[in-house]
Amino acid sequence: MSTLNIAICQIDIAFGQPEQNEAKIRGSFAKLAEQETKPDIVLFPELWNTGYDLTRLDEIADEEGQSTKALMGELACKYNLHIIAGSIAEKTAAGIYNTTFVFAPDGQVIHEYRKAHLFRLMDEEKFLAPGQSLAGCMIGEMPALVQICYDIRFPESIRSGALAGAEVLFVSAEWPHPRLTHWRQLLIARAIENQMYVVACNRAGSDPKNTFCGHSLIIDPWGEIVAEAGEAEEIITGTIDRALVADVRSRIPIFADRRTDLYDLNR
Ligand SMILES: NC(=O)CCC(=O)C(=O)O
Numbered sequence: 001m002s003t004l005n006i007a008i009c010q011i012d013i014a015f016g017q018p019e020q021n022e023a024k025i026r027g028s029f030a031k032l033a034e035q036e037t038k039p040d041i042v043l044f045p046e047l048w049n050t051g052y053d054l055t056r057l058d059e060i061a062d063e064e065g066q067s068t069k070a071l072m073g074e075l076a077c078k079y080n081l082h083i084i085a086g087s088i089a090e091k092t093a094a095g096i097y098n099t100t101f102v103f104a105p106d107g108q109v110i111h112e113y114r115k116a117h118l119f120r121l122m123d124e125e126k127f128l129a130p131g132q133s134l135a136g137c138m139i140g141e142m143p144a145l146v147q148i149c150y151d152i153r154f155p156e157s158i159r160s161g162a163l164a165g166a167e168v169l170f171v172s173a174e175w176p177h178p179r180l181t182h183w184r185q186l187l188i189a190r191a192i193e194n195q196m197y198v199v200a201c202n203r204a205g206s207d208p209k210n211t212f213c214g215h216s217l218i219i220d221p222w223g224e225i226v227a228e229a230g231e232a233e234e235i236i237t238g239t240i241d242r243a244l245v246a247d248v249r250s251r252i253p254i255f256a257d258r259r260t261d262l263y264d265l266n267r
Pocket residue numbers: 046119122148149150151153173174175176179182
């Protein structure tokens with residue numbers, strides 16, 4: 001399919017309350033079911049199960065992602081769509097990760113991404129283990145890249161996904177004030193420089209340390225805003241047209257025009 005309907009669920013997150021947050025996820029799907037246009041893909045924010053209650057993660061993180069897989073697998077089947085399940089605190093034998101699972105309409109997990117760049121300003125490196133892969137995935141027939149929040153400050157990681165063919169970047173975030181300008185401008189830049197759609201879900205509300213700035217966005221490969229949320233809880237929707245990615249990439253062939261002989265990205 002060349003066009004895909006996207007829904008972003010910009011929700012508030014109850015601090016350290018996974019069960020309450022699971023109920024919020026179910027509530028979001030009930031709201032989506034009332035909408036006129038059925039989404040093909042739904043996206044949620046970062047760490048929606050626990051929020052940044054990092055000191056309690058050992059107790060409240062999702063063991064091997066089991067609760068998330070049961071919940072999101074059921075909802076993907078019920079509503080017959082792909083879910084990019086935000087990210088969760090996932091407890092494993094090797095450590096606790098900030099992990100996104102992607103679900104197909106049959107309820108199966110088709111991709112797993114663990115946040116690679118940990119954000120020191122919010123103490124992530126003290127409580128979380130970093131992911132070791134930046135691989136993209138196929139969502140149906142569409143090549144895509146899934147990243148988490150602080151990752152958007154690393155253009156190389158997104159460029160490597162675009163060079164591997166990704167046509168859309170999905171981002172789950174808990175991005176706080178006072179950096180709203182960074183959030184918007186980094187996302188727009190990633191869309192323009194990689195000639196890809198950017199679909200980014202931030203959370204609403206606040207926790208004991210931060211107030212989050214919302215402004216979830218759908219941005220097209222020209223860098224134009226297709227849809228943007230305010231700061232409160234909201235569902236925003238928009239359509240991705242894969243043909244536009246091909247069109248922009250053929251008009252301004254930046255990938256072919258790169259001078260990799262002049263760049264040393266390992267320095
Ligand atoms: N949760 C995060 O990774 C926040 C990143 C952030 O706020 C930033 O400025 O970068």
